[in-house]
Amino acid sequence: MSRRHFLRAAGGLAAGAALPAAAQSNRILPVQDIAPLIARITGGRPVEKRDVTVELPSLAENGNSVPLRIRVASPMSATDRVTDLHVFAERNPRPFVAAYHFGPVVARAQVDTRIRLAVEQRVLVIAALTGGRFLSGETHVVVTSAACIDEGI
Amino acid sequence: MALARLQVSPSVRAGEAVEVRLLVQHPMETGFRRESDGRAVPMNVVNSLVCRLGAVEVLRAEFGSGVSANPYLSFWIVPPASGELVVEWVDDAGVKGRVAATIAVT
Amino acid sequence: MLFLAAFACAAVAQEPKRPSPLKPGPEFQSPDVRALQADDFANPGMLWVARGGELWRAPGANGKRCADCHGADAASMKGVAARHPRHDPSLGRLTDLAGRIEACRSRHQGSPDLARESPEALALEAFVAHQSRGLPVAVSTDGPAREAYERGRSLYVARVGQLNLACTHCHDERWGRTLLAEPISQGHPTGWPAYRLEWQSLGSLHRRLRACFFGVRARQPAAGSEELLALELYLADRARGLAVEAPGVRR
Numbered sequence: 001m002s003r004r005h006f007l008r009a010a011g012g013l014a015a016g017a018a019l020p021a022a023a024q025s026n027r028i029l030p031v032q033d034i035a036p037l038i039a040r041i042t043g044g045r046p047v048e049k050r051d052v053t054v055e056l057p058s059l060a061e062n063g064n065s066v067p068l069r070i071r072v073a074s075p076m077s078a079t080d081r082v083t084d085l086h087v088f089a090e091r092n093p094r095p096f097v098a099a100y101h102f103g104p105v106v107a108r109a110q111v112d113t114r115i116r117l118a119v120e121q122r123v124l125v126i127a128a129l130t131g132g133r134f135l136s137g138e139t140h141v142v143v144t145s146a147a148c149i150d151e152g153i
Numbered sequence: 154m155a156l157a158r159l160q161v162s163p164s165v166r167a168g169e170a171v172e173v174r175l176l177v178q179h180p181m182e183t184g185f186r187r188e189s190d191g192r193a194v195p196m197n198v199v200n201s202l203v204c205r206l207g208a209v210e211v212l213r214a215e216f217g218s219g220v221s222a223n224p225y226l227s228f229w230i231v232p233p234a235s236g237e238l239v240v241e242w243v244d245d246a247g248v249k250g251r252v253a254a255t256i257a258v259t
Numbered sequence: 260m261l262f263l264a265a266f267a268c269a270a271v272a273q274e275p276k277r278p279s280p281l282k283p284g285p286e287f288q289s290p291d292v293r294a295l296q297a298d299d300f301a302n303p304g305m306l307w308v309a310r311g312g313e314l315w316r317a318p319g320a321n322g323k324r325c326a327d328c329h330g331a332d333a334a335s336m337k338g339v340a341a342r343h344p345r346h347d348p349s350l351g352r353l354t355d356l357a358g359r360i361e362a363c364r365s366r367h368q369g370s371p372d373l374a375r376e377s378p379e380a381l382a383l384e385a386f387v388a389h390q391s392r393g394l395p396v397a398v399s400t401d402g403p404a405r406e407a408y409e410r411g412r413s414l415y416v417a418r419v420g421q422l423n424l425a426c427t428h429c430h431d432e433r434w435g436r437t438l439l440a441e442p443i444s445q446g447h448p449t450g451w452p453a454y455r456l457e458w459q460s461l462g463s464l465h466r467r468l469r470a471c472f473f474g475v476r477a478r479q480p481a482a483g484s485e486e487l488l489a490l491e492l493y494l495a496d497r498a499r500g501l502a503v504e505a506p507g508v509r510r
Contacts, residue, residue, distance in 0.1 A: 065222070066221075089219055093183075094218055095219075098214060098215065098217065100213075101213040102228075103209060105231055107230050110228065112227035114224070115221055116183070116218070116221050117219075147183075149185075
């Protein structure tokens with residue numbers, strides 16, 4: 001039984017008061033290798049690290065619901081547009097978060113949603129564009145109360 | 154059926170981009186949560202969703218357990234013609250949901 | 260020095276220092292949480308309000324709807340949440356909004372009791388409370404409510420739990436300071452029922468108060484208990500003038 005679960009059972013750990021993220025995350029939720037997940041999307045084609053903005057608060061008060069806005073600089077014309085967005089959180093118990101596939105009437109390369117983040121980590125977005133191109137962007141978030149680990153009272 | 158809300162301007166000028174906002178009531182159970190007796194609540198999330206305007210597929214999405222409970226989504230479209238905007242989804246338990254709104258293009 | 264400390268202890272036992280200026284809950288949340296509460300579409304609590312509206316218009320066990328007596332648009336509910344908890348003469352006791360809704364359902368609709376914190380109970384409470392959004396909290400602490408009010412105040416200043424703290428120590432004396440990476444609020448009840456990110460659900464004030472007791476490692480009074488009702492009455496009076504926010508959003 002992990003120390004965290006023992007403490008919870010003994011009633012010694014305050015609800016929602018996580019141990020400092022850095023102290024626990026490396027043992028409980030290490031950074032996972034998401035390269036194979038990305039390769040499945042890109043088929044090995046090059047991914048350019050530009051033009052994808054991943055907006056998340058730098059400090060998330062509660063990892064259960066963190067607002068995410070993804071924006072890609074794209075004309076979104078018929079021939080030059082974003083076709084798919086893939087979101088990964090490399091330290092979540094399941095790094096794949098969501099994927100969005102845009103049909104022809106989507107006007108902006110922008111999605112707003114709310115995601116779960118277990119611990120302080122990098123959130124990465126891969127954008128697939130017409131012409132077999134791939135772009136990526138990422139950001140770093142500190143989480144004070146962890147999704148999937150800290151349970152509510 | 155899950156309660157859901159779909160918001161889009163009911164009247165749009167031709168060629169104008171509008172925001173579509175969706176909120177679905179769903180616990181998005183991760184499978185990690187435990188009941189007071191210690192048993193894990195089984196994973197059950199809305200795993201796929203599709204939005205259509207008439208016959209045109211607007212957007213498709215796949216969600217994992219990393220999407221928050223009561224999932225919220227916003228995206229922007231230029232509706233080519235008036236019609237019914239429909240969003241349908243299904244969760245891991247096979248329960249389906251649907252919500253719709255009418256758009257008039259002037 | 261000792262005399263002053265003794266005087267200070269005695270003073271707290273008599274009348275805790277009401278915070279000034281009075282600040283509602285959102286001021287102690289992150290900008291994102293504040294924005295979510297203000298967004299009537301994206302505020303997840305509004306899903307419960309919508310569900311409550313459906314239940315308002317649905318027939319009870321005897322076929323009667325809340326809407327039949329109170330109107331389909333529930334305009335008659337304006338101000339009701341702002342006046343609760345109150346001593347209800349028809350029930351002969353102090354009751355909160357959830358208790359009043361329950362009494363009405365069983366008496367006038369013949370409906371079986373809804374468990375506190377059940378989805379339907381929360382939905383109805385959220386719907387009715389939402390009709391008072393923006394109105395100032397204005398509870399009565401006179402007459403038959405006086406005894407409960409005094410009891411609530413005693414509970415508010417009583418040290419409890421392994422951490423041996425009273426509500427006043429954090430919420431009157433240290434609001435605005437940081438505890439475990441979070442700013443301490445003034446502890447007002449005006450945002451409830453609220454969608455709490457930690458719960459990933461809407462929940463009641465009593466659930467939140469129970470969590471506070473857990474936080475200081477104290478025995479948790481039962482939801483709907485006389486203790487929590489008395490405490491809620493004291494908190495509501497202490498928050499008088501602040502606006503009802505239902506449904507609130509909290510971290």
